[in-house]
Structures are given as C-alpha cells and as structure tokens.
Amino acid sequence: MNTTLEQPINEQTKVSVVEVAKEHVEFTRGQLGKAKRAFAKAGQPDVSEEVRKKWLAKMSAAHVNVMGSSSSRSAKVIKGEIAVSEFFEVAG
Numbered sequence: 057m058n059t060t061l062e063q064p065i066n067e068q069t070k071v072s073v074v075e076v077a078k079e080h081v082e083f084t085r086g087q088l089g090k091a092k093r094a095f096a097k098a099g100q101p102d103v104s105e106e107v108r109k110k111w112l113a114k115m116s117a118a119h120v121n122v123m124g125s126s127s128s129r130s131a132k133v134i135k136g137e138i139a140v141s142e143f144f145e146v147a148g
Contacts, residue, residue, distance in 0.1 A: 083112050090122055094130035115140070 083091075091108040095101065111134070115122050118140050122130055125143070132138045 083109060087112055087123060090127050090130065093127035094122075094134055097128055097131035098134040100134070 088105065088108060091112050095103045095108060095111075112122065115133075120140060120143050129138075129143065133140055133143060
C-alpha cells in the first residue's frame with residue numbers, strides 16, 4: 057500500500073512554479089514594535105505601519121537584524137546620525 061501523498065514526477069506531471077512578490081515580507085510583532093519605538097525616539101511617533109514595514113524591509117535587505125540592538129540605536133539610523141553600515145559598530 058502506497059501512503060505517499062506526493063504525486064510521482066514524470067513527463068506527464070505538470071510542475072507549477074509560484075512566484076512571490078519581493079516586497080511582500082512578513083514581520084513579527086516584536087519587529088514592528090521595535091520599529092515603532094525607534095521611530096518614536098527619532099521624533100516621528102505618528103509614522104504609519106506601512107512606513108515602518110518599508111524601513112524594516114530596507115534593514116532586512118541590508119542584512120541588519122534590528123532585534124539585535126536597541127531601539128535607540130535604530131532611531132539614530134532613522135535620523136541619519138549613523139549609517140546602516142555603522143549600525144553594529146561599537147563607539148569607542
């Protein structure tokens with residue numbers, strides 16, 4: 057008895073390819089909350105969730121984990137006081 061739920065792949069089996077839009081990225085509540093706190097500390101408390109998601113996507117594209125540092129540090133990036141490339145550098 058064959059209990060496999062997958063169909064065998066052969067020349068007659070159609071393979072479907074699904075494309076996902078690159079801009080559709082899901083963020084956790086924690087990430088959205090940290091972005092909200094960072095924007096508030098940067099003097100922009102009323103910024104929309106859409107703007108926060110775009111900022112998180114930009115940080116994600118730059119391979120920056122915003123959960124790895126404080127919202128104050130993120131606020132400095134938002135205000136332009138430090139560059140994204142300097143995000144994890146420790147001030148000495």
